[in-house]
Amino acid sequence: xxxxxxxxxxxVLKTGQSMTLQCAQDMNHNSMYWYRQxxxxxxxxIYYSASEGTTDKGEVPNGYNVxxxxxxxxxxxxxxxxxxxxxxxxxASRYGGQETQYxxxxxxxxxL
Amino acid sequence: QQQVKQSPQSLIVQKGGISIINxxxxxxxxxxxxxxxxxxxxxxALLIAIRPDVSEKKxxxxxxSFNKSAKQFSLHIMDSQPGDSATYFCAASNNYQxxxxxGTKLIIKP
Numbered sequence: 001x002x003x004x005x006x007x008x009x010x011x012v013l014k015t016g017q018s019m020t021l022q023c024a025q026d027m028n029h030n031s032m033y034w035y036r037q038x039x040x041x042x043x044x045x046i047y048y049s050a051s052e053g054t055t056d057k058g059e060v061p062n063g064y065n066v067x068x069x070x071x072x073x074x075x076x077x078x079x080x081x082x083x084x085x086x087x088x089x090x091x092a093s094r095y096g097g098q099e100t101q102y103x104x105x106x107x108x109x110x111x112l
Numbered sequence: 113q114q115q116v117k118q119s120p121q122s123l124i125v126q127k128g129g130i131s132i133i134n135x136x137x138x139x140x141x142x143x144x145x146x147x148x149x150x151x152x153x154x155x156x157a158l159l160i161a162i163r164p165d166v167s168e169k170k171x172x173x174x175x176x177s178f179n180k181s182a183k184q185f186s187l188h189i190m191d192s193q194p195g196d197s198a199t200y201f202c203a204a205s206n207n208y209q210x211x212x213x214x215g216t217k218l219i220i221k222p
Binding site: 004041043092102105106 | 201
């Protein structure tokens with residue numbers, strides 16, 4: 001099992017450009033999450049999907065959109081990137097009824 | 113009320129020593145308190161977790177101490193090793209939504 005995979009690993013964007021971060025899990029988990037990690041701020045939830053077909057906003061959703069494509073895949077889209085979105089983005093998944101979240105390796109995004 | 117406050121921000125401990133990281137929370141609805149460990153370039157991974165009906169949980173060299181009345185919990189790493197050097201995050205959960213502390217960068221000096 002690959003667990004949680006994320007692509008790309010690293011990306012540089014110019015202000016105003018758009019991009020989609022991809023996440024997939026092969027653990028048959030119901031719930032999936034997108035976080036951003038900034039120095040000194042821990043992880044902040046952007047969006048989550050409790051199950052296939054549902055998505056909900058987290059703590060910091062502005063400037064982002066998500067799509068739960070199927071049970072395996074959960075993508076995060078930046079429509080018009082801003083320097084404030086420079087961060088490390090983590091995708092995580094969780095099996096229903098269990099607390100443990102399993103994280104991908106992260107995508108490092110730099111917006112110039 | 114949703115915040116989880118973690119301290120210290122960074123910690124240097126000699127090999128063989130005890131590392132202690134502290135967290136405090138406000139929301140009494142939290143019912144699950146995990147600690148995650150993150151190595152550079154990797155995602156966080158669950159290290160150990162506790163529920164509020166017990167005051168302590170031990171797994172190998174790692175122990176969580178939980179004080180429900182003070183709304184505080186801490187991670188103790190006994191006999192700290194250089195391989196324990198990582199960033200540690202506490203978190204608190206209500207209805208499966210994790211609220212994270214800011215993280216502690218732990219360095220174990222050989």
